[in-house]
Amino acid sequence: MPDIGIKELAQQLGISTASVSRALNKPERVSSAMRERVRQAAKEYGYRTNMIGSSLRTSRTKNIMAIIPDLSDTFNSGVISSMEATAAEAGYSVLFGDSQGLRERELRYGDLVQQKQADGVIFFGPKPPFDEHILTSENRSMPPMVNSCEVTDPKGFMVRGNPVPYVTVDNTRAADELVSHLIENGHKKIAVITGGKNTPSACQRLDGYRNAHNRARLAISEQHIFEGDYTIDSGEALTEKILKLEDRPTAIFCMSDESALGSMHTLHKHQLKIPDDIALAGFDDIRFANYVTPALTTVSQPVFDIGRICTEMLIAQIEGRPIENNQIILPHKLILRESTNRVL
Amino acid sequence: MPDIGIKELAQQLGISTASVSRALNKPERVSSAMRERVRQAAKEYGYRTNMIGSSLRTSRTKNIMAIIPDLSDTFNSGVISSMEATAAEAGYSVLFGDSQGLRERELRYGDLVQQKQADGVIFFGPKPPFDEHILTSENRSMPPMVNSCEVTDPKGFMVRGNPVPYVTVDNTRAADELVSHLIENGHKKIAVITGGKNTPSACQRLDGYRNAHNRARLAISEQHIFEGDYTIDSGEALTEKILKLEDRPTAIFCMSDESALGSMHTLHKHQLKIPDDIALAGFDDIRFANYVTPALTTVSQPVFDIGRICTEMLIAQIEGRPIENNQIILPHKLILRESTNRVL
DNA sequence: TTGAAAGCGCTAACAG
């Protein structure tokens, strides 16, 4: 009993392929007798719908493309896992692409959507993964998409007058709160290790850093701003530089927990006590943040909801269901732990 | 200029669709004039091959299915990222499915392959993600597959007399080496937090634990074996239990670094000094292992190679290229760090 | 409620 197609199955049952298809996909449109007979036989013969045929006919693949800057990043892992779970529940599969933050790769993954390998795309990046050309030219159909985590504009990226739906947190405010906490703890010289100049979330967090200083009428030394890339390595290496500063900061704000862990490592290596000698804060609240010593002060992002909601929004678009609210800013939360818990 | 198909493109150029297809996919089989003309026009009109049509014709989707027990696990993240990179380079995309270790989910993802959503499957699990039924029934085609990380049999899982290709490390030996290291350091009571009874890698690591004890003629107390599931939580919770043991162990071997970090947290909470009061070792060498305090002794697995090689092997199968060696055991490495570095 | 037949977009076999 080799692989069997709808034709053979229909033949076996002495009915038309149309009936088989209907019995399987639109059960309400066939008699219950037919329904049962077909289902029974399908199971017996091990019939599986060939999705390629189905896709060609319906122009739907049941695949989603998700373009992520770094698949191995712990924060992203959480989002990925949540996207996958949400998609699976709705009968979709997810193609994950790692862009490394490179536009060229984003475009390559975007191409997959245009090539109909996927029905829509979730992208973590400042703009949709399509040519300028396509983005602007009128009367060209745009595939369903959702922007997440790396959202540039509070109005959403505009494509021909329409904002692209997004899901994110208020990075600016979150960083502001975190840095304000440091300032309230008496810190006046706070170094920051960023997530890159071209990364929207990092720019926003830097705005927050500046806002907090401004509000407290505290001067910012541009020498205290170090450009990292959210990785452990950058946290580790840049902290070395920070420690070489003649006017050493009393606190370090890393824009990701991964960087903060790298930073923590360097601080330990230099025998510095956290938070007494130097305070340290991260961002993301990855699950390890609470397990290192000292436990890391950070900002938690609703990882699970981010993944779930953007996937739901994308699927709603794909299936033509209306979306009530398509510019979603999820709540973050300041998590105070030992790494900044200095008693003055 | 709306979306354009091969037909319209051919029409615009006054040539046949066959020529367009050939110019794009088999450039060596058309004149260079034709090749250029078509490419030029394709670019100009923004033509993208509709992969569904192509797939229907060729029965190839250029997708790979990868079934992973936990997408958010740090060790897996590394493998995932490496799989994706390898696949992308070869022009494939990867559908990642999270099975949670549940057979039912494995089967659901396996179904996608049978439904031709993907050309082959990489699975982390004790057996292929297909019905018993399908696995045994003769004259049923089996899709290309590769087993990784959770490999039961050193001969490879047999499907109708043929071993399923695999890529893994020698978990038994690795755990043996690690536990032997502890024993050499004078530990006689070593608790272990496993990765689950039904998880091949965990069973193998437990074998290694036993072997090391046997070789050293050291008795094993079954009460020192705690069944975890590789997560931080299980490490944290089971360590609490370990500390309640009347005859407290002097070392803990966690079968994953994530568990070890959870364990470390509990030990810190109880003010125990690592390694002086109690030694701790993990497995995997996730990138955080070197960044916690004290740095964690562990076994490193060649994450990147695991992902790369199993993806390459799968693609080779898909494309009908011969595989020289399809039972691959990659080298591991004992990584000694502070968490077991006790001076006797 | 069911069947017949067209056709989704593409590539491969065959002919010229």
Added chain:
DNA sequence: CTGTTAGCGCTTTCAA
């Protein structure tokens, strides 16, 4: 080297 043509497996009119 290029064109003609068939058909991959399915769903969806349309008609009975």
